[in-house]
Amino acid sequence: MKRREFLNQLGLVAAATSIVPTMSFAADAPKSKGPNALSYKAAVEAITGGKAVQTSSKVKLKVPEIAENGAVVPVTVTVDSPMTDSDYVKAIHVLAAKNGNTRCIDVFLTPANAKAMFATRIKLGETQEVVAVVELSNGTFLTAAQSVKVTIGGCG
Amino acid sequence: MKVGIKIALCVALLSSLSFGGEQFAMSDSDRAMYAEMLENNPADIMVENGSELLEYMGGDAGFAKYLGISEDDLPAYIAGFPRYIEKFGMVVGIGQVVQAMMHDGGHKPLKLKSGNMFDIIAYIKSIANDEKINIDVNANKYMKEAYALGKKNFETARGGRGLSCLSCHSADIVGGVLRTQPLPDLSVKGVAVAATWPAYRMTKSSLRTLQRRFQGCMKNALLAVIPLGSKDMVALEVYLTDTAKGATIAIPGLKR
């Protein structure tokens, strides 16, 4: 299908290193006035302390292309890592670039997890990119992002 | 389908109905992702709640005893609901049997439209997981009557838009999508809908039974909402369960 091929190509293009993972829909101002509201850029900085974040194929982010329902969007992040005491994933952060509070969850793993994977379901207020920012035990940050189309509607 | 209803359908749904629209077609990988969600269905917690509530009333053994059957026969028996039960002299759904059991036990019965009741219904139906739906609409005159009434209710146009269930859930519309949801053709046998309800509805963040879902759909189609457990509602459930006859029960389901 043409549209899906196009989306796949988009993923190949975004292979650059940057301080803040570049995206087409980055929003700087928080949408809402909730007490936890935090822009995408600020959220990433809070996680990385300004350190470089590298887009990496080691981070596999699984989200639907089209969310059946914006209130329950499945997200799975898997990171290729040996999860040994000297080389493991310290944290997996999930962000939603256009939500008022762009932070969804911060998961802190240990070698006892044996596999670097985390899955949950998040709320998406509108079509936007879901981003995984991963911190490794050596202090480096990796990332992967994917856009999710949120359809409006509700039959009952 | 009559011309008049077709026109009413066009007018009412033109803006929301789309056919094979690229933007609403669900990809195989998305479908797989949503199927995976069944592994950790929030409704699992509700089913466990239902199990605990039934325990107070005697558990599986107590329920089987109340129905006058052995515990071994319980799964297959449940896979045949709604059924005619001589003790009550009418065709009933699982919820009504639970109410009767509570009443006979000297307790105030739970309302059919209550969270705890939905949980108990879901747990009881889950006892029949992996069984094939074996409803027998020809078992006796009451079942035959219920089936006929259910079919009539399904096919009769009523309400402000002149819609019947068949207006949207039929072979004419099959393949169509209403607000991102593919409309199942419920007019033919083999559609397993009844085998995956009760289900967790994501938009409602709660467990819903099939009858409760009918109510929601009726409200949206501007049809007068029929009460849960009423003769008409049980009849509709009989009709749609027969449509799914032979399908393997797998609940709780997960729906938008």
Add this chain to the structure above:
Amino acid sequence: MGKRKSLIKIKPKKYKDGDVVKVSFMVMHPMETGMRKDKKTKEILPALYINDIKFEYNGKLITSMKVWETLSVNPVFTTYMKINGKGKLKVTYTDSSGEVNEKTKKIKPKKG
């Protein structure tokens, strides 16, 4: 201590020491963002969401999570863990009201 309903699932159900199993923690919680209005009263429903979860296996903290109100209602949290002895997996979760709950699951590895 609150009395919320939750469930810990381990997959596969049968495992041995050294196996890596999938662990899911599911809980019934409104995860209210504090930005929704009650349909009837039109008043803002106050924020109430799980904000912290800790997974302890035989007393050792193996995973912790900082959770935001952007997670779905009745959330589920899935990760993996290596089986390392008989005992208990304890999940302690706190919400924004300060309510603390815990759920425990026995870990019983099979021999051989």
